Structures are given as structure tokens and as C-alpha cells.
Amino acid sequence: MELSDRKKQILKAIIGDYIRTAEPIGSKTLAARPELSFSSATIRNEMSELEDLGYLEKPHTSAGRIPSPLGYRLYVDELMSTPEQLEELGTDQLMQIKVRELDRLIQEVGKLITNLTEYTSVTSTPVLQRTLLRQFEIVPIDQTSFVLVVVPETGSVRSKMVHTVSGVSKDEVELLAYVLNQTLTGIPLSSITTERFDIVRRAAGLSALLGPIAEYMAELIESFGTQQVFLEGESKLLRFPEYRDIQKAQELLDYLGEDSGKLIPIQKKIDGVQIMIGPENGSSALSNASMIYAKYDIGEIGQGVIGIVGPTRMDYAKLSAQLAGFAKGLNRLIAQTFLDEYK
Amino acid sequence: MELSDRKKQILKAIIGDYIRTAEPIGSKTLAARPELSFSSATIRNEMSELEDLGYLEKPHTSAGRIPSPLGYRLYVDELMSTPEQLEELGTDQLMQIKVRELDRLIQEVGKLITNLTEYTSVTSTPVLQRTLLRQFEIVPIDQTSFVLVVVPETGSVRSKMVHTVSGVSKDEVELLAYVLNQTLTGIPLSSITTERFDIVRRAAGLSALLGPIAEYMAELIESFGTQQVFLEGESKLLRFPEYRDIQKAQELLDYLGEDSGKLIPIQKKIDGVQIMIGPENGSSALSNASMIYAKYDIGEIGQGVIGIVGPTRMDYAKLSAQLAGFAKGLNRLIAQTFLDEYK
């Protein structure tokens, strides 16, 4: 059922006011607004119906109304006026970030988001599973030590030292590297496993003593698929009146700190900005909190997420515009920092 | 001036009780203790003197006494009874940690400390500046791309991809690697700079087009000298009555989150366990908080720090024993995980 225009107008006014003041909004306050030229009694009737429909809530009988999660949902989907020009806040500061490691760069971005928005931020490094293996190198160091180097088609090189048992000849290792490069390059990193490695090894008639190399390589390749999540500015939550009650604050902070991984939404289509309101987040610890996410791209090959967490009462319009702005800036920053690596 | 035994006994009793209850301790409560067989009046007199000497404080006139930072200091230095057997809490869980990257391992240890002690933890990766360069490799990938690999004498290999301008020949790069290995191996990583690199290059009569390689190498080597600090379990602070006041909690959490680096004490001799009480921490944000640190060793070549943060009222005896236990366990864990790398 579609709401009447007047109901929408009232709901929008309530949410707008409540976002600013954090106080329940009464009919008289609303009636004083120039654009709502009805009497407070009329508005009261409308509010009562909006409550029946589930868009508003009453903290107690003789208080004004506050928006319910459903109310916020309607607000973000239909009612709120998205700022025309993308928030350019902080783009210059963003472009100042000079860090060359992707993970630390994302962490810095998280700090910047926290500082500029005054909200707790959640950021994730991208998952790069889809990347193809470009080259694989085994660099001999001494009799039993080798450095494995994995060069992906796009993204950063990673390396690891491995120690074999003595009895593995340098030649054999070199041959292994050659065979691997012949057979395994050009395939997705995610499809390279210890087993596959061993098949190749056996096919080439090479010693089983090369086992440790397989194990370490698997570990190294796995690390391309792992995603890091950074949480910054937890303390920003405490400035909100909704967390005046230490219990609530602690519950939320506990949840956030415990395993940040679960905060990142399943990588379904987040296009532009995604808003999760209260219970939509799933976890009961988040039932009074909202999150706003934007995705950023790392070249063609992966995407990560930046976001903020706060009470359900937040300025969704402004914050999602800001976050979209950050994401856009971050795309540029990544392109420029890793110009050569992620084409 | 040395305190009388009776004063020490009373001070110890007050601190012991206060650590448990967080309530100011009165003379009557103390007089009820079997080991203090004096009347409450006598104890009152003693308490009054202890206050004059700066070991106790009064929240207000008609309340009991609480320990001052100076009181705690005396307590940890002389009064408290250190548990005989080192706390073995969590050693098995510690040894379960299977992470092979040092930084992530330390982070996991931080989480474990938080979970077992219920205090916020601060952990740092060790600084490895003193390590010597063992080998330096440049692996060609294509015409203009190379992977730099730095192998230190002890610790993990690191690598980075570098793109040169076209016009740099593969032979030249190989020659450069050879010259570098001839001249720079065996010296401390910290003494390798872009300048030094360039001197070597020029001496060998090699092209200035190799500049980017110098730049990236410097960056790579710098990363050995950087220290990461992890803060875990911030929310644990909120369970203490001293942070019932959101203002205080926020101030402290703000400070902790802002730049964790400053939490790590200057690497002076922390032998065993170091306790910093309230104002001793320097920063005003920490004037109501205490920290306990223990150092751990990474082979012979470096040391890092694990610690906890909490209100000045904490069980110094128990917690420092626990922390010492963790440090000991961590030493073992590192030795076993990186057996080959850090001899």
C-alpha cells in the first residue's frame, strides 16, 4: 500500500528532525513547520496511523514519535533528498596518502573516514582470488633455503622463504620451477592447490622431498584470497546519546571488536552505496545500529568495501554521499598508486 | 623516609581491598581484619598520616580512603606478594596459534591476552633494524618489470615489484644485482639507503635509469624497520566502574585509538615486566590508567612488547605474573614457529 503524500511529508519531517535532535518529535513541533500547514490534531491523526503501519514508534505514551527501522528504510529508499553534488570532503587529504602497501593504505583510508565523518569506520582489503598466476619463481639462497616468489597477473608480488631437507638438489628445484611455469601460469590463483602442485611434480618425475615447497606455496597463494578488515574510531560511538547507556555501548563494541570479518557484507552486488538499517544487519548486537557501505574497485580484478557504523539515527543522505565520494577518491588513489600493478 | 611496618600493612590491606571492590575503604572494615588487631581509631590515625604522606586519597570528607598513584607504586615495588609459580594460564591456547606471518601472529596473541585477562591489550611487532642483509635478488618478469627480493640474515623475506622505464637491459639489471650482492651483503639493513645504492651503481658504471629500483628497494628495506602496534579489546575498558562516566571512557579510548605507536614504551630495558601507573604514563589521557608490559624476544635479534591497559586499580600482582607467563610462552611459540628463520 502506498502512503499518501501527506503521510510521506510528515514522516520525512519527523525523520529529518529526529536525525538532528535525537529527541522524540511531537505533533506541535511539526505543525509549526511552514510546509505542514495542518493543525497539530490532524498531524496527530496521521502520526497515529503511521505508527499503526509500522513506520513510527513511541518511546512511551506521552512522548513524541521516533522513526522505526521500517521508517528509516522508507526514508532512504524514497524520501530523502540525495545531495546533488557528490561530497568532495577530504579528497585532497585522501590523495595525500602515500602508502604503497595495499593493506596499510586501506587502513589509512579507514582512519581518514573516521576523522572526517566522526563515525566508526570499517574497511576491507579486496579479495583477489580471481587473479591469474603470471609467474612463479624459486630463488636459491643456500643449500636448503629457497625463496618462493608468486607474481600474479595483477596486484602485488608475495614471497616466502622455505627450507627443504638436504638432499634436494638445486637443479631439481630449478627444474620444478620451470615445469610449474610451463603448466600452471595463466590459471586462477584460487585453483592452485597442494594436490595440483604434486600432480605436476610427479608428472615431471621429481623427488617427493620437494613437498615442503608445495606446502609453503599453498600457504602463500592462500594469502591472496584472505581479506583484512580494519575497524577504526571505535570511540566515536560513545559520543552518541543512544550509547549513553554503557551496557549498550559495550555490547556493540564487543561485537565489533570480536571478529571484524563478519561486518563485511557478502560480496553481492553492492553498487554505489548500500545501507543496512538496524535489524537488517542480522546480528542482534547490531539491531540498534546502522551501517553504510560503498565499494571501491581495484582495477578490474577485485573490489573492497569501505563503510561506517553508527546508531540507526544517522544522516543517511549526507553520509552515503560522503562515502560514495570517498570510494570515488579511493578508486583514483589506487589507480595512481598502483598504476603499473593494477592496470 | 621509611614507613613503619604497621603503616605498610595497612596500606597493603587497603590496596588489596580496593582492587577487589572499587569502593573506598574505611577504618572499620580494616579493623575487622584478623591481621590488623588495632582499633579503628588507631587505624584512622595511621590512615590520616598515610594521606599526608601522599599514599592515600579521599574522594570526599566522609568517605573511606583510596590509594593514590604513589600508593600503588609503593605497593608494586615493595608490598605486593608476587605469585610463586608463573601463571600458566592459556599457554596451551597460545601454542595453538598456527599463524606463520609474524605480524598476524602477534595480533592473535593480543586477542588471546584480551580474552584471557579481560583487559585491553597492546602488542607490538619487534623492530628488526639490526638485522643484516643476506642476499638481494632481482627477478626479471618481463621487459620492464622486475621483482626485488630482500633476504635478511634472520626473519622473513620481503619482495616488491618494480617497473623500470624501457631502455634498461636485463643484463644490466643482473649485473646490478651481482654488484649489490658483492658490496652490500653482510651489512645492517638500516644502513642501506638510496644514496648508498646509487654510489654502488655509479661505481659499477651502470645506467641512471635504474633509479626506480633504488627507490623501491629503499622502501622495501624501510619496511623492516617499521613496527606495528595492535590494540585489542577496547570494549573491555567499559566494564570497569571507573569508566562508568562515558566522558572518561571516551577520552581514554580516543587516545588509545588515535596512534597506537605512542603506547609502546621507549625500548629501554624492560626486563621482565614493567608497570606504569597513572601519571607515570606521561599523557594526561592516561593519568587514570595503568599499563603493564612484558617483553618477548625474537631470537637474538630483536624484541617486542605485549601489554595491557586498564584503570589504575588493577590486580598488578596477578596480571603481571600472567603477562610474564604469556611472554615466556610467546618466546617458545616464536622459536617453534620460525625455528629455521630466527635461529
Next chain:
DNA sequence: ACTTAGCACTCAAACATATGGAGTGCTAAC
């Protein structure tokens, strides 16, 4: 059939005031 003025009613928040009790400091006796 919608809108609105009016009014009784509700309830939290703010303020005022009393009460209890834990604790101190001081004095005087032991």
C-alpha cells in the same frame, strides 16, 4: 468526510526534601 479546537489524561524528567549510614576527626580517658 475530513479538519480542527478543546480538554482530560499520562508519564518522564526535574526539582526539592528527608532519611540513613558509613566514615572521619577530635577529645578525653585508659
Next chain:
DNA sequence: GTTAGCACTCCATATGTTTGAGTGCTAAGT
């Protein structure tokens, strides 16, 4: 030097009381 006794302080808690914003409902107006 120690201790019993006592007046005094001050917080914490409980108990009204008041205030005012806000609601729901009814009845009259358009």
C-alpha cells in the same frame, strides 16, 4: 601510644511534588 565515644560531614537513596510536552478522544466546524 591506644582506644572508646561522639559530633559532624557528606553521599546515596528514597519519596514526594511539580512541570510540561505530548497524546487520544470528542464534538463542533467546513
